[in-house]
Amino acid sequence: MIESIRFWAIIVLIAFGLFFTFVSAMGVLRLPDVYARAHTASQADTLGAGLALAAVALALGWQHATVYTVLLLFFVFITNPTAAHAIARSAAESGIDPWTKESEEEGETK
Amino acid sequence: MAAERVLVPLSDTVTVRQTVGYAVQSGLERADELEVHLVVALPHEADLIEGQQETEAAKELLSKAANWVREDAGSGPITVETTLLGTDEYLFGPRDFASAFDDYAREHDIELVVLDPEYQPGATAQMLQSIERELDAVGLAYDEAPVERPARHERLVGDGTERFDRLFALFWISYGFYLILGDPTYWFDLVTGAAVAGIVSVSLAHITFTFPLDRIQSPIRTLRFGLYVPYLIWEIVKANLAISIVILRPSLPIDPTMTRLNARVRGGLPLLALANSITLTPGTLVVRGDDQRLIVHTLIPSAREDLFDGSLERAVRFVFHGREAAAIASPRERGDTEILGGDEQ
Numbered sequence: 001m002i003e004s005i006r007f008w009a010i011i012v013l014i015a016f017g018l019f020f021t022f023v024s025a026m027g028v029l030r031l032p033d034v035y036a037r038a039h040t041a042s043q044a045d046t047l048g049a050g051l052a053l054a055a056v057a058l059a060l061g062w063q064h065a066t067v068y069t070v071l072l073l074f075f076v077f078i079t080n081p082t083a084a085h086a087i088a089r090s091a092a093e094s095g096i097d098p099w100t101k102e103s104e105e106e107g108e109t110k
Numbered sequence: 111m112a113a114e115r116v117l118v119p120l121s122d123t124v125t126v127r128q129t130v131g132y133a134v135q136s137g138l139e140r141a142d143e144l145e146v147h148l149v150v151a152l153p154h155e156a157d158l159i160e161g162q163q164e165t166e167a168a169k170e171l172l173s174k175a176a177n178w179v180r181e182d183a184g185s186g187p188i189t190v191e192t193t194l195l196g197t198d199e200y201l202f203g204p205r206d207f208a209s210a211f212d213d214y215a216r217e218h219d220i221e222l223v224v225l226d227p228e229y230q231p232g233a234t235a236q237m238l239q240s241i242e243r244e245l246d247a248v249g250l251a252y253d254e255a256p257v258e259r260p261a262r263h264e265r266l267v268g269d270g271t272e273r274f275d276r277l278f279a280l281f282w283i284s285y286g287f288y289l290i291l292g293d294p295t296y297w298f299d300l301v302t303g304a305a306v307a308g309i310v311s312v313s314l315a316h317i318t319f320t321f322p323l324d325r326i327q328s329p330i331r332t333l334r335f336g337l338y339v340p341y342l343i344w345e346i347v348k349a350n351l352a353i354s355i356v357i358l359r360p361s362l363p364i365d366p367t368m369t370r371l372n373a374r375v376r377g378g379l380p381l382l383a384l385a386n387s388i389t390l391t392p393g394t395l396v397v398r399g400d401d402q403r404l405i406v407h408t409l410i411p412s413a414r415e416d417l418f419d420g421s422l423e424r425a426v427r428f429v430f431h432g433r434e435a436a437a438i439a440s441p442r443e444r445g446d447t448e449i450l451g452g453d454e455q
Contacts, residue, residue, distance in 0.1 A: 023354040030357060035407045036366050039395050040357065046390065047350045067290055081389035081396075088397040088407060098368055098407060 010055045017051035024048055033099035034091045042084035049076055114141035115220040117211060120150050120175055122167070123228035125257040130175050132255040133224040134182040143187045147218060148175045151207050151231075152196040168194055191218075202402045203378070207231040208244035215250055223252040238378070238399055276319045279328070281311040334429045341425055345391055349413060353392040356410055365411055368450040371441055373402045373423055380430040387422050405450070418442040 027040030050073055057069040118133045120126055130148075137144040150168040172192040179190050195201070195210050208231075211223060223245065231241040245252045285307035292299035356363060375381050385396045385404060393413025398405040408414040420440040427438060441447045 020350060020354065023357055027353075027357045030362060031364070033366075035395065035397070036364065036409055039392060039407075039409050040353065042389075047346060064293070071290070077390065078386070081386045084389050085385070085396050088395050092397045092405070098366055100366055 006058060010058050013051050013055035013058065017048050017055060019048075020051065021045065021048035034096060035088055035098050038084050038087045038091075042080050042087075046076060046080045114143065115145040115147065115218065115222075117147045117149060117215055117218075117220045117223045118175075119207070119211060119223065119225065119229060120148055120171055121226065121228075121230045122171060123226055123230065125226055125228045125255070126171075126175070127178060128257040129224060129226040129255040130178045131182050132257070134179055134186075134188070136224075136253070138183070138186055138188075144183070145189045145191065146179050147191045147193065147214070147220060148172055148179070149193045149195050149211070149214060151201055151210055152194060165194070202376075203238050204231040204241040204244045205239065205400045205403075207241060208248050208250070211245070212248040212250050221251060223250055225252045225254050227254050227257060273315075275325065276315040277311045280315045280318055281307045284310045331430060338425055338429050342387055342390065342422075345387075345422065349392045349394075349416070352410065352412055364409055367408050367414060368397070369406050369408055369414060369417070370448040370450055371404045371406055371417065372444075372447075373404055373441075374438060374444075375402065375423070375426060375430070377430075380426055383429065384423060384426045387426065388417065391416075391422065418447045 024040050024045045028037050031037050031040060053069050053073045053076070057066045057073075060066045060069070114137050116133055116137050118130060120130075133146060134144065137146065150172055152164055152168060172194070176190045176192055179188065193214070195214060196206075201207055201210055214220070215223070225241070225245075229241060231244075239247075242252065242254075285303050288303035288306055289299065292303060294300070373381065373384055375384055381399065381402060385399055388394050388404070388406060389396050391413070393409045394417050395407045395409075396404050397407050406417060408417060418441055420438075420442070423441065424438060
């Protein structure tokens, strides 16, 4: 009973992890400019990687390596927004204007 | 010939004495008469208790520095002015400091700032610009004093309990981390871990904690941070779902906007925690931090509303300042939000 709950929990976690990674990839392809892409590239990925790591931790069970995956999760959560911020800030400092609804209506596609 | 006027911002650093000396010497070389304006800018609200202590320390520093100037000038034609800045406003970080110096310089017709290379402009965090760049931005000329400084040793005398607190905290943090990676039941790891943690804490304690620890507050903050993490994860999941729906819809109903949010947090670490949380939550992305004014790019209207409701800001205030501090009006009600047009930065 417990084993089957664990099995299905792992499956669900991996499925959601895959889903969010898929959405993230799609966002990078569909969104218009570097700022909007930075949102999805880093963020949906945080949850995608996070859920996959949670699934790994659950699959490994109560052993020492599980602690490493939890730590890994912790560092992903700290470093990911830092990277996103660095990308967005360097974009802002090199003078890239953010895409807005109005700029599309004017026909300025980037 | 008109008197040369220089502005010297002071803070409690090892090189402040040399900076004052340099300001006097170089000023007297350039002109016959020198007017030295010594200022201390206070990063705290002066009506708080810890603010009052800082004000006292600042006044003491000013009178000491005024004596140094007279000592260095000898019989030279020199006048000294001392001022406290930031007593009636809240200066947060490099941007606020630079503009306060600029205002002061305009008022007193000063053209040059002599800057201590070790100067601490209030809250510093890696995401904020340095004071030099901010002074460039306001167009105030500065001259960095060429000082000889010793390597950053911690002060061995005085502040004994503070030093011990830092050593103690870092020792157990690094020991704990070592044992998590190693095996806490194996005697070899216990011994080597203690040795490593000892070396780490002695050599790095004054770098890791740039602020004084509080024996009661710091552990409580750590506990409250533990409460904050599940809340943050819940927010992340909620926002992720909202963004996923938007991305998967064929019409792609996004409305990207740049917004500005004046965060009411004190100090570099709470600001960093807030900015990091905002960026972690999908739909909002911190593009720049100009002191406590965060420039945030928002992808969809609902994420923007959440940001302006300030739930994350409240949570961060809860972590660092306690429950009473969390009961604050939302940024929207305070009027601390602004939607920027496309022509801004």
